[in-house]
Amino acid sequence: MEPEGLVVAGVFFDGRSAQRHDVTLSLDGAQLYLRGAGCERRDAVSVLRISAPLGRTPRLIRYADGAVCEVRDAAGFDALLESQGQGRWLHRAESSARIVVASLLLVAALIAAGLYWGVPLAANGVAAEMPASLVRQFSRQTLDVLDHQWLQPSTLPSSRQDALRVAAQRLRSAEGSPLAFKLVFRASKTMGPNAFALPDGTIVLLDELVALADNDDELMAVVAHELGHVRHRHGLRLMAQGAAVGLLATWWFGDVSTLLATAPTVLAQAHYSREFETEADDDAVRTLRASGIAPECLATLLRKLAVTQKGRESQGFGGLLDSHPALLARARRVDGEVSAGR
Structure with a gap:
């Protein structure tokens, strides 16, 4: 029995054939009642996809099974929906610029919050559980990328390299236990005096930084700083964050085939954040003090690096020379930590 009330005409296609059916549409509570020659159905309005009103264009009702109903009397159909409140909120939302803008801002805020808090939190968990083999x-692979793009073989004599490796064996954790890492040497025409750590504990010292330092203790301060990055898994966390953002992007746009292949490049080009640099500096102060090396050596070398950095553009690599925060500000903070005995 057809419900009483407003009735509008439409053309129905069942999605299985090209045959059209002239039908009438009416509302029975929260259900849309469709009736015509050879077809009759009731569907909850909430599960239907109804096109938004656009001038005098026909309204389209899409059903879950692929059927479609075209309603040319758009005004009559609006009145039908409004008669029992089925289209009121949606119509107002679509017609209100304030609601549209507020919705867009809400979505943007949720995305920003996810990227700012959610992704780093998830990346920290991923980094902590990443297998040693990976x-x-x-x-x-990251060192291979760097060797190919930015680094050249070291010109330091083997005896000098061996002497620095022996000096590095003095480094101890705050608990006094030896620190496990591998010290290697490279040169770079583009990076200048710099050093960086890879997630597996490989510390790369560049010849230009060795030449800048006045003594081995200053170089050990650099190694201690880079070991702070390793200890707190900063490189892995950055890589996991980049992969998470990339995964979201590829989930949206498609093609995830190259995501893991680009991870070493992302790691090689990543900047350390202010938080990461501060954490590594604090770790270095504790390591130097436990190793019997004056922590002031770190601040001294940071000031020397600040002088060499003037006029140089960042190479996009997250090593000791990273300018976030500024090197002089970091040096002053290290002095404060040393004076406070922390």
Whole structure:
């Protein structure tokens, strides 16, 4: 029995054939009642996809099974929906610029919050659980990328390299235990005096930084800083964050085939954040003090690096030379930590 009330005409296609059916539409509570020659159905309005009103264009009702109904009397159909409140909120939302703008801002805020808090939190968990074999693989591939794009073989004599490796054996954790890492040497015409750590504990010292330092203690301060990045898994966390953002993008746009292949490059080009640099500096102060090396050496070398950095553009690499925060500000903060005995 057809419900009483407003009735509008439409053309129905069942989605299985090209045959059209002239039908009438009416509302029975929260259900849309469709009736015509050879077809009759009731569907909850909430599960239907109804096109938004656009001038005098026909309204389209899309059903879950692929059927479609075209309603040319758009005004009559609006009145039908409004008669029992079925289209009121949606119509107002679509017609209100304030609601549209507020909705867009809400979505943008949720995305920003996810990127700012959610992604780093998830990345921290991923980095903590990453298998050692995968860490070694990423580190090896990252060094290959760097060797290909930015680095050249070291020109330091083997005896000098060996002497620095022996000096590095003095480094101890705050608890006094030896620190496990591998010290390697490279040169770079583009990076200048710099050093960086790979997630597996490989510390790369550049010849230009060795030449800048006045003594080995200053170089050990650099190594201690880079070990702070390793200890807190900063490189892995950055890589996991980049992969998470990339995954969201590829989920939206498609093509995830190259995501893991680009991870070493992302790691190689990543900047450390202010938080990461501060954490590594604090870790270095504790390591130097436990190793019997004056922590002031770190601040001294940071000031020397600040002088060499003037006029140089960042190379996009997250090593000791990273300018976030500024090197002089970091040096002053290290002095404060040393004076406070922390």
